[in-house]
Structures are given as structure tokens and as C-alpha cells.
Amino acid sequence: MSHAPYGSWPSPIDAALVAAHDGRPEALGAVGDEVWWTAPRPAEGGRRALLRLRPDARSPEVVLPPPWNVRNSVHEYGGQPWAGVARGEGGPLVVFTDFGDQRLYAVEPDAPGGAAPRPLTPLSPVGAGLRWCDPVLLPERGEVWCVLEEFTGPNPTDLRRLLAAVPLDGSAAEDRSAVRELTDDRRRFVTGPRLAPDGRRVAWLAWDHPGMPWEGTEVLLADLDQAGRLGAPRTLLGGPDESVAQVEWAPDGALLALTDRAGWWQPHRVDPETGEAVNLCPREEEFADALWKVGARWLAPLPHGTLAVLHGTGDLRLGVLDPASGELADVPGPWTEWWPALAVRGQRVVGIAAGPTRHYEVVALDTVTGHCRVLAEHHRDPVDPGYLPAPEARVFTGPDGREVHAQVYPPRHPDHPGPAETAPPFVVWAHGGPTGRAPLVLDLEIAYFTSRGIGVAEVNYGGSTGYGRAYRERLRGRWGVVDVEDCATVARALVAEGSAAAGRLAIRGGSAGGYTTAASLSAAETADLYAAGTISYPLLDLAGWTADGTHDFESRYLESLLGPLAEVPERYRERSPVHRAERITAPFVLLQGLDDPICRPEQAERLLAAVAGRGVPHAYLTFEGEGHGFRRAATIERALEAELALYAHAFGFARADLKPLDLAAGRERW
Structure with missing residues (x-):
């Protein structure tokens, strides 16, 4: 053992090694039985690659080669950049935003010859252009619904935000008027739409200057008619002194909201008719975090009525919450920090998790057996x-x-x-x-x-x-x-x-x-x-x-x-x-x-x-x-x-x- 001066010790951890491991997987989601996410590529100009893991595969595939960069600049920090659906024939259909031009694209990676991405939205000559995030794919309607951030002038505050429907047939790729506006732009900030299981209602979050989303947000609810038009929205929950970080629909049609009305972000069950909210787990813990990126997901409903939740004090661990009893069971394993990107497929919860001795990995929990295993991005001590x-x-x-x-x-x-x-x-x-x-x-x-x-x-x-x-x-x-x-x-x-x-x-x-x-x-x-x-x-x-x-x-x-x-x-x-x-x-x-x-x-x-x-x-x-x-x-x-x-x-x-x-x-x- 050498008592060399502090700062002078030799180390195998050089700057190149740090750079090669910089960043984490993000934007994880399920497409049928597959798991998809984005991952950093520092050596490829810092782009984010889109990856897919098939059910029986041992390693993921890169869906898009360089220079495709699956990010967007909504709020400048970006939001959820992709969504996908499984199809009976032809493989998955995926939409994503590319950082280079901020356009929304569709790709069918299993199409014959590996079809190239095709643009769905146009470029804009005004200001910083048109930006899109937090998409929801609705192939039965022939549309993708998402947040639109549209600049109206040269200054960074010359813009409007609203919910919009983009046709999947590409008719809006050169024609801004083909984008259907679902809401007006009276609210300065909005998150992506969440459709009720019966398809008759849509919920989302909104807030206005000078508030920040961790200070006060509102849950807006609107009826949806058969033609895909939204009725006048009403405020169901929240306000300038209550921050709702996430809203989701339960399979039974109840609304779930992560709100800090009791001093901590906690899961609540909300009656869509009256707005009455019941705290499902009144622990003095956080079940959410600051909404810096639109589309963050700390809570995900499971089909049998329980909820996958992230929670903790100073950390965010994965647990399964029984909303009827309030019982909360943490998952086993060395992971003490989970990224807000939970995905559910059947009885399985997939997320991105790390710990004091492990970098971020893609981890799956089988809620029936309670078993956790690493699917991808495996930790290996460098x-x-x-x-x-x-x-x-x-x-x-x-x-x-x-x-x-x-x-x-x-x-x-x-x-x-x-x-x-x-x-x-x-x-x-x-x-x-x-x-x-x-x-x-x-x-x-x-x-x-x-x-x-x-x-x-x-x-x-x-x-x-x-x-x-x-x-x-x-x-x-x-x-x-x-x-x-x-x-x-x-x-x-x-x-x-x-x-x-x-x-x-x-x-x-x-x-x-x-x-x-x-x-x-x-x-x-x-x-x-x-x-x-x-x-x-x-x-x-x-x-x-x-x-x-x-x-x-x-x-x-x-x-x-x-x-x-x-x-x-x-x-x-x-x-x-x-x-x-x-x-x-x-x-x-x-x-x-x-x-x-x-x-x-x-x-x-x-x-x-x-x-x-x-x-x-x-x-x-x-x-x-x-x-x-x-x-x-x-x-x-x-x-x-x-x-x-x-x-x-x-x-x-x-x-x-x-x-x-x-x-x-x-x-x-x-």
C-alpha cells in the first residue's frame, strides 16, 4: 500500500472511459411483447439511438442508424420522443421525433427491405419551427396525437402549445393545415393526451406562466366524440398551489393522479365526474419528481388492479401498490433508483434502474412470481x-x-x-x-x-x-x-x-x-x-x-x-x-x-x-x-x-x- 498524495493516485478510470459510459437509457416503452427505449451514443456525435428487444432475443437491436437522433426540443429539455404499436401483420408501427429537424416520422422496421422513416410533419420557416412530443398512436383513427410546440416568431417566447392530431398517411408532411388541432392554445403548457379505456374521454395536464409544473398544474378532462373531436375541457383537479405530476387511466375507468395536495406527491384515485380524490397511499414519501420532461411515468396501472409505482424519500424505488388495502411491496434486488419510464405488458413491469454499485439497466419484474431480472444494458464493472x-x-x-x-x-x-x-x-x-x-x-x-x-x-x-x-x-x-x-x-x-x-x-x-x-x-x-x-x-x-x-x-x-x-x-x-x-x-x-x-x-x-x-x-x-x-x-x-x-x-x-x-x-x- 502506497501513501501517495491525494490527487496523484493512478487510476484506470480515464476521461475516455467516463465519456463512453456517459448517459443512461431513457424513454422506455412496450410495443406488443417487445421492449423499446433510447440510449446515448457519445461516440456518435452524442445522438440517442432507438433500440428494440424482441421477446426471445439475448441482445437489443438498433432500429435506426446514424445520424438519426431520437430526441426533441420541446421545452428545450425534450419530452417523450416515440410511441409504437404492435400489428397483426407487417411488424410494429413506430413514430418518433428526430433531433436534427424536429419532425415527427413513422417507421416500419419489419417492412420488406427495411423501409426508411417517412416524415409525418412539415418544417417551419418561423422561429425554431414545429416540435412534437409525448405521442399516442391511434392507428384505428389513422392519427398520432401529441403535444405540438409551434413557434410564431423569432423570439424564444413567440410560441404556442396545444394538443394536435397528425395524420399517419403523411399528408401533413408538407402541409401544416393537415394537422388537426385538438385543443386551443389558451394554456401555455400541456402534456400529452391520455385516452380513457372506453375512448370517450381524454385527460391531460396544463399550467401557465409564471408557475412551474412542480408548483401548480391542473388535470383537464374533455369528452371525445366519435369524429375524434374534443369537447370543452374542464379542470378536474389541481391548481396554482397543487402539483399533479402524472395522470393515467385505470383499467376500470377511474382516473389516477400523482398529486402533492398532502405535501408529498402521492397516488390518488379521482372520480372523473366529481373530481373527488382519494389518497391511495398516504405515506410521507414521494411517488413522483419534478416534471422536467413531458411524458415522464412514475406510475403504471397493472391489469389486475394493482399499480406499479416509484416511491421513496431521497430515492425512487419500484413497488407494487394494492389500492384497495394501501399495501405497498417493494421489488427485490440491488436497484435503489428507477428512472420515470415504467412500461407494463401483461403481468410484467419493465423499467430502468440503477444503484450505488450499478449503472442504469433495463429491468423486468414479474408481478406474479416477484422475480426481477435484467433484460438489457447489463451492468458490467468497467x-x-x-x-x-x-x-x-x-x-x-x-x-x-x-x-x-x-x-x-x-x-x-x-x-x-x-x-x-x-x-x-x-x-x-x-x-x-x-x-x-x-x-x-x-x-x-x-x-x-x-x-x-x-x-x-x-x-x-x-x-x-x-x-x-x-x-x-x-x-x-x-x-x-x-x-x-x-x-x-x-x-x-x-x-x-x-x-x-x-x-x-x-x-x-x-x-x-x-x-x-x-x-x-x-x-x-x-x-x-x-x-x-x-x-x-x-x-x-x-x-x-x-x-x-x-x-x-x-x-x-x-x-x-x-x-x-x-x-x-x-x-x-x-x-x-x-x-x-x-x-x-x-x-x-x-x-x-x-x-x-x-x-x-x-x-x-x-x-x-x-x-x-x-x-x-x-x-x-x-x-x-x-x-x-x-x-x-x-x-x-x-x-x-x-x-x-x-x-x-x-x-x-x-x-x-x-x-x-x-x-x-x-x-x-x-
Whole structure:
């Protein structure tokens, strides 16, 4: 055993290995007896491939070759990008959105000669065009119903959203007028339609500015006539202070809703006539999460009356709920975190699951036998497990005695325990959102640092999901305060208990986490706490991140996080890192995608201008073709290597394998 300095340990987990394993399977669904999903392909330009697993196959097939990219940009974060149905002859019919042009396509992969995808929707010359998500295939009507996001002008807020029916015969591929509008556009945001089992009603979710879906949504219900026309919708459930995250129909015609009316997202049975809601499992746990992507599915009805649900406090595990008794039975296995993409076929539930020692896999539960097995995306340790971290979920005490949740990943290496009687450096990770959370799952990006002797602490600061509405609302009006304090609480506690070295702390984050990082480096109370910071695709000038300064979905998000700009303009200025950059003394790396429509490069440029000439060591790396978050292998590799080089400078360790990084206001364009 060698007591080499922290940070200098050799590791088989290099940046290329991290990039190759970046991302997770998503958008899982059943097509007849087959399971389909999308999977990341960092080495193929960061596209998402569409995969299918036949009932007796040992491995999945890639349905569409490069450059097909099964994603969309609805809300800029995207929504459910595909749907499919099994047919008696000719194999499945599948519709999907392609990221390249945002059009909706149909494909029949088993057709003779492997028919190429054919477009169903047109291009638009206006603004960012026509976008589609959360489709429902109705071949008996000759249509696919979905959410339409249509730009009406050049600005990011010049748009309308509604439910629309697209003909499957391709007649709308060059003719926008052939798209049938099912609803009007009076509601700013809508989710995809959910048809009742008898085909006579349709339910969906809606909300409006300035609310976000985790603050307040409504369940809308409309009658459906034989011609496929929707009647006037009525609000059945929800409101500005009640968030309904998902709505589904039970086989018996009752409506199921995941609502937080009792302070937690919990499953309710709703009478479609009266709106009377009965809580099916009043545990103080979350059965849903923030609705960042339209089409997320935390609940799925089973044919025998029980419900497959995801639930937990700080995590989401799969269970089967008996709505009559309220009994909830968790599935066996090592999976402690399930992605909201449940699919049901007969008595089988299929989902995407991970755990502290396993990456995300496609897992099937037989509800009759209770047996779980991995179907695809099997976990295989990419290196000796001795190099992988052994995390611990912790609860710290913050200001005013409040709880602060975090996951702590101490350094770990099979041959290097670290120098005797010394503590390692630590990096505090602030997640994005900020209404979101960091799940406790195996992440090679974390292992990249812990296997080299640098600890990581992921902080689920006040405002995070997973711990009830009250915890989530701690951030209302206090963004830039609570999140900064909670990250500092964890950092200081780790130092006080001897787990982390004083003076050798850093902080990093992307998007809203990038803001928290920059805010922490520029706050009077915490500017001296951190020796370095990694700021990725951030927002830094808060007043400039409103209205057309960002995308429509979050253009009024700050009204809850800070307050209305017209009422508290001083708050926007005081909490903007660009307006207090004189306090920043720690070296930092700024990472930015040049095609980011959410946190645009101009935000990063404003911070660079504010620190120019002040002697603060920093580097600015930009990446062409990258948006909000990095998907391409080369980008992920360079970003990681730059971050490690920053920590080597700040923490004072040497490595022979470090790639050069110019911290004298250096700029790199990739």
C-alpha cells in the first residue's frame, strides 16, 4: 500500500472511459411483447439511438442508424420522443421525433427491405419551427396525437402549445393545415393526451406562466366524440398551489393522479365526474419528481388492479401498490433508483434502474412470481470495483437547525489509502434545476475523481426534490442563499469531522448548479471557503435570464426563486455573480456549449468581462455543437481533464498525465 498524495493516485478510470459510459437509457416503452427505449451514443456525435428487444432475443437491436437522433426540443429539455404499436401483420408501427429537424416520422422496421422513416410533419420557416412530443398512436383513427410546440416568431417566447392530431398517411408532411388541432392554445403548457379505456374521454395536464409544473398544474378532462373531436375541457383537479405530476387511466375507468395536495406527491384515485380524490397511499414519501420532461411515468396501472409505482424519500424505488388495502411491496434486488419510464405488458413491469454499485439497466419484474431480472444494458464493472466509490447518504444540520441531505463519496483506491493523518481534498457538487436532486447511483464521473484521491459530496440542498413540498419550497425567494448555505454546511461539516482537508475544498455544478457554484465563489460568507470552482453552462446575470433572455419554459421561473423582477430588482442584482465578481479570488474553469438556448454563452462572457484584469486564474472552454449539457465524447473528455487540471493547481498535487490548461485567462474553442 502506497501513501501517495491525494490527487496523484493512478487510476484506470480515464476521461475516455467516463465519456463512453456517459448517459443512461431513457424513454422506455412496450410495443406488443417487445421492449423499446433510447440510449446515448457519445461516440456518435452524442445522438440517442432507438433500440428494440424482441421477446426471445439475448441482445437489443438498433432500429435506426446514424445520424438519426431520437430526441426533441420541446421545452428545450425534450419530452417523450416515440410511441409504437404492435400489428397483426407487417411488424410494429413506430413514430418518433428526430433531433436534427424536429419532425415527427413513422417507421416500419419489419417492412420488406427495411423501409426508411417517412416524415409525418412539415418544417417551419418561423422561429425554431414545429416540435412534437409525448405521442399516442391511434392507428384505428389513422392519427398520432401529441403535444405540438409551434413557434410564431423569432423570439424564444413567440410560441404556442396545444394538443394536435397528425395524420399517419403523411399528408401533413408538407402541409401544416393537415394537422388537426385538438385543443386551443389558451394554456401555455400541456402534456400529452391520455385516452380513457372506453375512448370517450381524454385527460391531460396544463399550467401557465409564471408557475412551474412542480408548483401548480391542473388535470383537464374533455369528452371525445366519435369524429375524434374534443369537447370543452374542464379542470378536474389541481391548481396554482397543487402539483399533479402524472395522470393515467385505470383499467376500470377511474382516473389516477400523482398529486402533492398532502405535501408529498402521492397516488390518488379521482372520480372523473366529481373530481373527488382519494389518497391511495398516504405515506410521507414521494411517488413522483419534478416534471422536467413531458411524458415522464412514475406510475403504471397493472391489469389486475394493482399499480406499479416509484416511491421513496431521497430515492425512487419500484413497488407494487394494492389500492384497495394501501399495501405497498417493494421489488427485490440491488436497484435503489428507477428512472420515470415504467412500461407494463401483461403481468410484467419493465423499467430502468440503477444503484450505488450499478449503472442504469433495463429491468423486468414479474408481478406474479416477484422475480426481477435484467433484460438489457447489463451492468458490467468497467474496472476493478476497488476503484469505484463507496458512497454514504448523509443528513447534515444547516442554519436554523434545518436538515441538509447529501451523498458523500470518499476517495477510494485498492492500493492507496492516502497519506497518514491527513484528510483528502473534496469537491462539493451542486445539482442543476435547481428543482431537482442528485440520485445515489454509480457514476463514473464521480469515480474519475475519487479513484485519484479527491472526495465528492453531492448536496441535495433546500429546494431539492425527494423530501416533500416543504423542503422543495425552502428555495422560494431565497435562491442564491439557501443553496449556497447548504453546500457550505456540508463542506464545513466534512472538514470539522476530519473527512475533508481545510483549505482544499472546491465546488462545481452545471446549469442552476453552475449558478450556485459562481454564487458560492462570490458570496461574502463563502468566497474564502473554496479553493476552486468548475462552472458549467451557467446563468450568472439573473436579470438577463428572464423573458427572451432564455427559453420560454423557464422564462419566469425566477419569479418563484427570487420574486418578480419589477418588485425586487435589487435582489436580482445582489445575487448575480457578475455584479459581485470582485469577491471572486479562487481559480475557476468555465465550460460552455455554444449552441445552448437555455444558458447562452453571453452569460459566461459577462462573468469573464467582470473578472478581466483582476488576476484571478481562470480558463474558458467552449464547445461547438453542444447545447445545455454535454453529449459528445470529445467534449466530455476535455471538460473532465480541464477540471482535474484546475484541482491540481488549486490543491497542489502533480500528475504526469495532466493535459495542459491555461489558467491565465486562457480560452479554448472545441
